[in-house]
Amino acid sequence: MTRFWTGGYGSDMDGEADGIGFLSVDEGRGPSTLRYRGVAAEAVSPSWLAQHPTLDVVYAALEGAGTVRAFARAGEASLRPLGPALAAGESVCHLAVSPDGRMLVASCYGDGRVVAYGIADDGNLVEPVQDKAAALRAALFGDSDAAENVDTPDLGGESGDAARVSRAHSAVFLPDRRIATADLGLDLVRIRRRDLSIDHDVELPRGTGPRHMVLHPSGHLHVVTEYSCEVFTLASDREGRWGLVSATTASEVAQIGFDFPAELAMSRDGHTLYTALRGSNTVAALRVRGGGETLEPLALAESGVDWPRHHLVHDGTLLVAGQRSDSVSVIDLDERTGAPRDVRHTTPAPTPTRILLAR
Structure with missing residues (x-):
């Protein structure tokens, strides 16, 4: 049996999920099962889940409560809390x-915090x-001790613009132990040191809204934008400084202001996003070209759900979580091209927002 954990929205976020859910596929009978x-x-709005790399432990972001919590597997279809929920x-x-x-x-959409x-x-x-956000607030509003050695970003726009x-919205661990974080509100990909202090920023065009990221085997970082329906590709130079190398529309027929990209996932061979x-x-x-630095639109297909918030590549298919349709769809992928069919x-x-392959 192949097992998946699902994150979802509960009653505090207008959803129907009662906690971390459990999906499974019958062994040998295919994704249609x-x-x-x-x-x-049981958990309240565990909207995002993450797996420990070696232990049978799952971490949940309890979005409405603003906390995170660890869960250990207690059986084939169950998890148990591992310690208390911690503030995020x-x-x-x-x-x-x-x-x-x-x-x-942990990345926090509501107040911009990035917490380790x-x-x-x-x-x-x-x-x-x-908690660099807490230190930043101290720097801005007058606690010199807490503000020591804090990098202060530009929180506003040009003169006359609203701040x-x-x-x-997300984080990716880089091979050199630094961390890339996406700030959807400030249109930044921030390159952070291990202590979360800011090494440098990569500025994306204003109003693009970087949301989620994928690190390609080539070393390039691909970033999908929620507002401009694009995928930006970043690369690091010899000095370790990241910069923008290309931008591609997510779909040639995407409608800005109507379509809002969510997750960005990669095929096992790295040839398709x-x-x-x-x-x-x-x-x-999207097809990945060259040495990973170039993308081009490949295909577009119906998702089979309403408001596809997350998707997972698995066993020649794409599993798609439909937040508003209270459903998960299975889409076949073309074996040769990787295109969705x-x-x-x-x-x-119930109100799925995340699908995670269980260990």
């Missing part, structure tokens, strides 16, 4: 675990080791 089997662990920030929406399993980074936690030997979370608001367009409820595929199967699931 995908079914929602019930609640694996307003509308915590994304979690990333370091490859060595010693650190978790230590991870104990058993996978439990340790109180935050840094923009920081909206941290997939993003889902909330609005038209479609899935767009027909919707093979759909199963009910």
